[in-house]
Amino acid sequence: xxxxxxxxxxxxxxxxxxxxxxxxxxxxxxxxxxxxxxxxxxxxxxxxxxxxxxxxxxxxxxxxxxxxxxxxxxxxxxxxxxxxxxxxxxxxxxxx
Amino acid sequence: xxxxxxxxxxxxxxxxxxxxxxxxxxxxxxxxxxxxxxxxxxxxxxxxxxxxxxxxxxxxxxxxxxxxxxxxxxxxxxxxxxxxxxxxxxxxxxxxxxxxxxxxxxxxxxxxxxxxxxxxxxxxxxxxxxxxxxxxxxxxxxxxxxxxxxxxxxxxxxxxxxxxxxxxxxxxxxxxxxxxxxxxxxxxxxxxxxxxxxxxxxxxxxxxxxxxxxxxxxxxxxxxxxxxxxxxxxxxxxxxxxxxxxxxxxxxxxxxxxxxxxxxxxxxxxxxxxxxxxxxxxxxxxxxxxxxxxxxxxxxxxxxxxxxxxxxxxxxxxxxxxxxxxxxxxxxxxxxxxxxxxxxxxxxxxxxxxxxxxxxxxxxxxxxxxxxxxxxxxxxxxxxxxxxxxxxxxxxxxxxxxxxxxxxxxxxxxxxxxxxxxxxxxxxxxxxxxxxxxxxxxxxxxxxxxxxxxxxxxxxxxxxxxxxxxxxxxxxxxxxxxxxxxxxxxxxxxxx
Numbered sequence: 001x002x003x004x005x006x007x008x009x010x011x012x013x014x015x016x017x018x019x020x021x022x023x024x025x026x027x028x029x030x031x032x033x034x035x036x037x038x039x040x041x042x043x044x045x046x047x048x049x050x051x052x053x054x055x056x057x058x059x060x061x062x063x064x065x066x067x068x069x070x071x072x073x074x075x076x077x078x079x080x081x082x083x084x085x086x087x088x089x090x091x092x093x094x095x096x
Numbered sequence: 097x098x099x100x101x102x103x104x105x106x107x108x109x110x111x112x113x114x115x116x117x118x119x120x121x122x123x124x125x126x127x128x129x130x131x132x133x134x135x136x137x138x139x140x141x142x143x144x145x146x147x148x149x150x151x152x153x154x155x156x157x158x159x160x161x162x163x164x165x166x167x168x169x170x171x172x173x174x175x176x177x178x179x180x181x182x183x184x185x186x187x188x189x190x191x192x193x194x195x196x197x198x199x200x201x202x203x204x205x206x207x208x209x210x211x212x213x214x215x216x217x218x219x220x221x222x223x224x225x226x227x228x229x230x231x232x233x234x235x236x237x238x239x240x241x242x243x244x245x246x247x248x249x250x251x252x253x254x255x256x257x258x259x260x261x262x263x264x265x266x267x268x269x270x271x272x273x274x275x276x277x278x279x280x281x282x283x284x285x286x287x288x289x290x291x292x293x294x295x296x297x298x299x300x301x302x303x304x305x306x307x308x309x310x311x312x313x314x315x316x317x318x319x320x321x322x323x324x325x326x327x328x329x330x331x332x333x334x335x336x337x338x339x340x341x342x343x344x345x346x347x348x349x350x351x352x353x354x355x356x357x358x359x360x361x362x363x364x365x366x367x368x369x370x371x372x373x374x375x376x377x378x379x380x381x382x383x384x385x386x387x388x389x390x391x392x393x394x395x396x397x398x399x400x401x402x403x404x405x406x407x408x409x410x411x412x413x414x415x416x417x418x419x420x421x422x423x424x425x426x427x428x429x430x431x432x433x434x435x436x437x438x439x440x441x442x443x444x445x446x447x448x449x450x451x452x453x454x455x456x457x458x459x460x461x462x463x464x465x466x467x468x469x470x471x472x473x474x475x476x477x478x479x480x481x482x483x484x485x486x487x488x489x490x491x492x493x494x495x496x497x498x499x500x501x502x503x504x505x506x507x508x509x510x511x512x513x514x515x516x517x518x519x520x521x522x523x524x525x526x527x528x529x530x531x532x533x534x535x536x537x538x539x540x541x542x543x544x545x546x547x548x549x550x551x552x553x554x555x556x557x558x559x560x561x562x563x564x565x566x567x568x569x570x571x572x573x574x575x576x577x578x579x580x581x582x583x584x585x586x587x588x589x590x591x592x
Contacts, residue, residue, distance in 0.1 A: 014195075014383060016197050021521065028231070033208070039460050046436055053190050054388070054390065054392075054394055055390070056393060057446045059393055059394060059395060059396055059532070061165055061392075061395075062165065062167070062171065063165040063167060063168060064169050065132045065133050065168065065169035066133070066136050067139055068134075068139040069138060069139040069153050069155075070140045070141065070152060070153050070526040071152065072138070073147065073149045073150050075146070076149045076150075076152045079284040084250065085109060085245075086147065086148040086254070086255075086328065087148055087149065087249070087257060088199075088255070088257075088258070089250060089253040089254070089255060089256070090245075090253060090254050091244060091252075092251065093254045093544045094179070094247050
């Protein structure tokens with residue numbers, strides 16, 4: 001698979017990353033190596049092999065419908081980069 | 097991100113002439129918040145209206161290293177809806193991540209069932225002007241809700257409240273199988289009745305526990321290819337679903353008639369003007385990069401798990417409606433009893449003890465429904481035991497009291513006093529009808545004495561006046577005189 005500038009730009013946009021051009025070159029090389037490695041797996045015949053959805057063999061780990069485990073508003077907001085007394089704050093997402 | 101671009105569409109309301117030329121194709125996505133106590137993957141409360149960011153935990157907020165776990169009841173509720181809609185239930189389920197960035201989505205992905213919806217196919221039966229129609233479903237799947245963004249508190253920031261984030265939803269997706277705004281109205285009405293009936297969602301569209309998005313397109317009649325579709329969001333009442341679709345169909349037909357192109361976009365409904373406006377063009381194709389959620393184990397549903405849910409399923413409204421019709425009720429009476437489950441539950445209890453099916457329906461659809469509406473309660477909160485109602489019905493049937501005395505005088509005393517019997521109340525208040533002829537004779541004599549002119553007219557052949565005399569006697573007796581006995585005696589006296 002060819003790693004193009006367009007692909008890097010598209011992935012950066014999806015991940016909301018702003019990349020300098022020298023960073024892009026580095027990433028192109030890294031990503032290329034990763035994809036080559038994964039493509040190696042394509043050489044194995046997997047016909048009739050179910051995809052592995054989960055590492056653990058445990059199934060049906062369901063919980064009963066009980067209210068428990070919430071934290072306080074103060075704790076919830078503690079690590080927020082921007083907050084007021086009750087809310088997380090983010091840049092305005094609606095243009096006026 | 098979300099940019100509001102008001103459009104000024106060319107509006108004419110005169111699309112009736114186009115009704116033969118064009119056909120609308122509508123698909124609906126209804127999100128129903130499941131009425132569980134806790135969230136889909138953690139124990140935070142789902143209660144509405146709490147102080148912001150108090151129903152949250154490390155799991156809801158998407159902190160690293162947390163281990164979410166699926167709420168069993170949410171799975172059961174989704175299956176309940178699937179069974180009620182005749183869906184095939186998927187035995188092998190897993191959740192997937194739908195990746196996108198938005199401030200109300202704390203983890204940067206929504207956990208949803210992209211590949212294996214828990215319910216597949218199925219249909220919802222609606223009533224239309226031309227008869228019943230089965231609206232085909234594509235799927236019902238489980239997913240988590242997002243938080244809430246509030247734009248008008250801070251000048252320069254959007255405020256985010258994550259209380260709602262992680263609340264379990266089912267998304268009920270139809271095939272593009274609806275063709276008019278009225279069908280959409282009927283469909284959402286029926287879905288709301290079903291989720292309430294099953295007790296899996298409160299169906300409150302104003303509070304957002306039931307939300308609807310509509311995909312609308314139009315095409316020339318006879319065309320088999322679908323036209324360019326527009327998705328309309330923000331439909332917060334069933335009436336708005338109908339009005340938004342009506343507006344959208346008109347707008348699209350007008351565009352086509354002017355030779356213009358319909359742009360694929362997402363639009364929002366403005367209830368103050370009854371119009372829709374574009375909120376984003378769908379030029380950039382979304383790339384959600386779905387993959388199986390590694391933090392949650394897949395779940396396999398056993399036959400017995402599904403069987404247990406099936407067995408606990410209540411009789412559904414259309415089944416009861418048929419049963420009531422077989423028992424002799426009119427289509428209308430039967431339908432009225434099935435508008436809410438609490439009403440039919442009450443009716444079912446009453447008819448366990450009486451065979452006066454029609455009278456019981458009249459009581460419930462009439463005075464009792466009025467009381468319940470006035471008191472802003474539901475029938476399960478009605479403080480009148482089914483047995484009290486049965487006794488009251490029987491007293492009317494036996495001619496001991498008439499219906500208006502029973503409903504206007506006795507019923508108000510019985511409500512809230514479940515220890516009283518109607519007979520005690522009627523006796524205490526001296527309301528029992530009397531066929532005691534001497535008492536009735538006295539009233540009749542008084543009436544005849546007070547209305548000599550009318551009596552003369554009657555004797556000259558104006559026999560219709562008998563109704564007037566009966567009415568007068570009833571008045572004097574305060575409803576106690578048995579009308580049949582009064583009529584007989586009156587005729588005897590007047591014809592003597």
